[in-house]
Amino acid sequence: MTPFDAFAPQARSSIARPGLVDGFGRAVRYLRVSVTDRCDLRCVYCMAPEMTFLPKAQVLSLEELDRVATAFVDMGVTKLRLTGGEPLVRKGIMDLIGRLSRHLESGALSELTLTTNGTQLAGAAADLARLGIRRINVSLDTLDADRFRRLTRGGELARVMAGINAAQVAGLAVKINAVALKGDNEDELPDLIVWAHGRGMDVTLIETMPLGDTGEDRTSQFVSLEVVRRRLESFWSLSDIPLTTGGPARYLTIAETGGRLGLITPMTHNFCDGCNRVRVTCTGTLHTCLGREDASDLRAVLRSGGDDPALKAAIRAAIDAKPKGHDFHIARGAAPALRRHMSTTGG
DSSP states (O other): OOTTGGGGGGGOTTSOOOOOBOTTSOBOOEEEEEOOSOOSOOOTTTOOSSOOOOOGGGSOOHHHHHHHHHHHHHTTOOEEEEESSOGGGSTTHHHHHHHHTHHHHHTSOSEEEEEEOSTTHHHHHHHHHHTTOOEEEEEOOOSOHHHHHHHTTSOOHHHHHHHHHHHHHTTOEEEEEEEEOTTTTGGGHHHHHHHHHHTTOEEEEEEOOOBSOOSSOHHHHOOOHHHHHHHHHTTSOEEEEOOOOSSSOEEEEETTTTEEEEEEOTTTSOOGGGOOEEEEOTTSEEESOTTSOOOEEHHHHHHTTOOHHHHHHHHHHHHHTOOSOOOOOOOTTOOOSBSSOHHHHOO
């Protein structure tokens, strides 16, 4: 018997899935689940130089993660993304992915995917493809090895490149996520886009967000993607397209590179009206808004002996209370808008 066998009855595709609709009429179809707060990098916009990670007892077990994800799938979620920290450092992650892939086979999930920093990808890519993952996001902010080492506080770019190569060989579609950082990589963004598009990979640029104390001045890091877009338009032909992948990005095409570019702009262009996603942290805390301190403790339900109806009732209550939107702001000398780090929330 595997650790998951006790939860097999929950996998039945015949369970009615009435859907999750919040108080503003938005259907929640997209769940991001953090499987760990741990990471093997210390990116300057994500973590403090010295992080204190959670005790193992506070982190959901693989069985608990499966049970929470399955409850959401039963209730109408069709896209599931695994995040961290770095999800591929979680012991047993392939067992969890293998178990969750049953929802792909049943047709309940349209996509199971993950976001990774790429450092562990070389050894994991073939297994990810075998288990039903077809598309991944790789976080990569620079192609310069020295700059990469500085931005990640010690990371090796060559490991990430090897991981990307392995993912493409395995047949995985790769999208590059890059956080735009003033004075750090904004000058390199065109080169990063050209490189990615030349390898058949989409790129999404992201504005830095004020989550957690990273030891860095957020005002010195922030660059508006509206400004970046205007710079790109000075030498490229950009065209907006109606593509959606279930997330907050707005997409456009670049005629000269032949590729797609996504823009995620939580600071300059609020995307809350169409928000269809929620996050569950590795401790079982459900956040229905990235930019709010809202929290529903699903771990307490699981560990107090709550059955599936109790778990789903807690989820539905949280969705009913999902706020209309966030109100991020960055001001010099101000404390972060939220105390929790992105690595804890789930990237």
